[in-house]
Amino acid sequence: DTGVSQNPRHKITKRGQNVTFRCDPISEHNRLYWYRQTLGQGPEFLTYFQNEAQLEKSRLLSDRFSAERPKGSFSTLEIQRTEQGDSAMYLCASSFSGGLGFFGPGTRLTVL
Amino acid sequence: GIQVEQSPPDLILQEGANSTLRCNFSDSVNNLQWFHQNPWGQLINLFYIPSGTKQNGRLSATTVATERYSLLYISSSQTTDSGVYFCAVYNNAGNMLTFGGGTRLMVKP
Numbered sequence: 001d002t003g004v005s006q007n008p009r010h011k012i013t014k015r016g017q018n019v020t021f022r023c024d025p026i027s028e029h030n031r032l033y034w035y036r037q038t039l040g041q042g043p044e045f046l047t048y049f050q051n052e053a054q055l056e057k058s059r060l061l062s063d064r065f066s067a068e069r070p071k072g073s074f075s076t077l078e079i080q081r082t083e084q085g086d087s088a089m090y091l092c093a094s095s096f097s098g099g100l101g102f103f104g105p106g107t108r109l110t111v112l
Numbered sequence: 113g114i115q116v117e118q119s120p121p122d123l124i125l126q127e128g129a130n131s132t133l134r135c136n137f138s139d140s141v142n143n144l145q146w147f148h149q150n151p152w153g154q155l156i157n158l159f160y161i162p163s164g165t166k167q168n169g170r171l172s173a174t175t176v177a178t179e180r181y182s183l184l185y186i187s188s189s190q191t192t193d194s195g196v197y198f199c200a201v202y203n204n205a206g207n208m209l210t211f212g213g214g215t216r217l218m219v220k221p
Contacts, residue, residue, distance in 0.1 A: 042211030103155040
C-alpha cells in the first residue's frame with residue numbers, strides 16, 4: 001500500500017490554458033473522490049466515482065471541468081480555459097465503500 | 113446540505129498545554145473523521161469516529177452523534193502539532209465528506 005498519489009504536485013499555467021491532473025488511488029479502493037481547497041478554507045467536494053462510474057457531481061464542477069476514471073483505476077481531472085478563480089489545491093481521496101477516506105498530497109494550481 | 117462548524121477558528125498554545133477543539137454538525141451523519149493538515153497540505157487521518165471515544169497517544173476524540181458534535185483533545189501539545197485540524201462528516205449515504213472550516217493551531221516553544 002503506497003497511499004494515494006497525485007501528479008503533478010504543482011502546476012502554474014496562464015489563464016485560458018487547459019490543465020490535467022492525475023490521481024492514483026490506493027489499489028483495490030473502489031471509490032475515488034476529488035476535492036478543491038482554496039486558501040484558508042476547508043476542502044470542498046467536487047465529484048466521486050464508484051469504480052468507473054461517476055456517481056455524484058457538485059455544482060462547483062462547472063462545464064469547464066471534467067473528470068474520468070477509465071477502468072476504475074486512476075482518475076484524471078481536466079480544467080479547460082482556466083480562470084484565476086480556479087487557483088486552488090486539488091485533492092484526491094480514495095476509500096472502500098463506506099470506509100475511511102485517505103487523501104493524496106494534492107496538486108496546487110496557480111493560474112496567472 | 114450538512115453544515116459543519118468548527119471552533120475556535122484559531123488557537124495559540126504554549127508547548128505542553130492541553131486543548132479542546134470542537135466540531136458541530138447540523139444533521140445526522142453516517143460517520144465523522146478528524147484530520148490534521150500539515151504545512152505542505154497533506155491531510156493526515158487522525159480519527160474515524162461515528163460515536164464514542166477513541167485515543168491515540170496524546171490525542172483523543174469523542175463524538176456524541178445524538179447531540180451532533182465531536183471533540184478533539186490534544187494533551188501536552190508539541191510544536192509539531194501545529195497546523196490546521198479539520199473535522200469532516202459523511203452524509204447518510206456515506207459517499208461524501210463535508211468539511212468544517214478548520215481550527216488553525218500554533219504551538220509555541
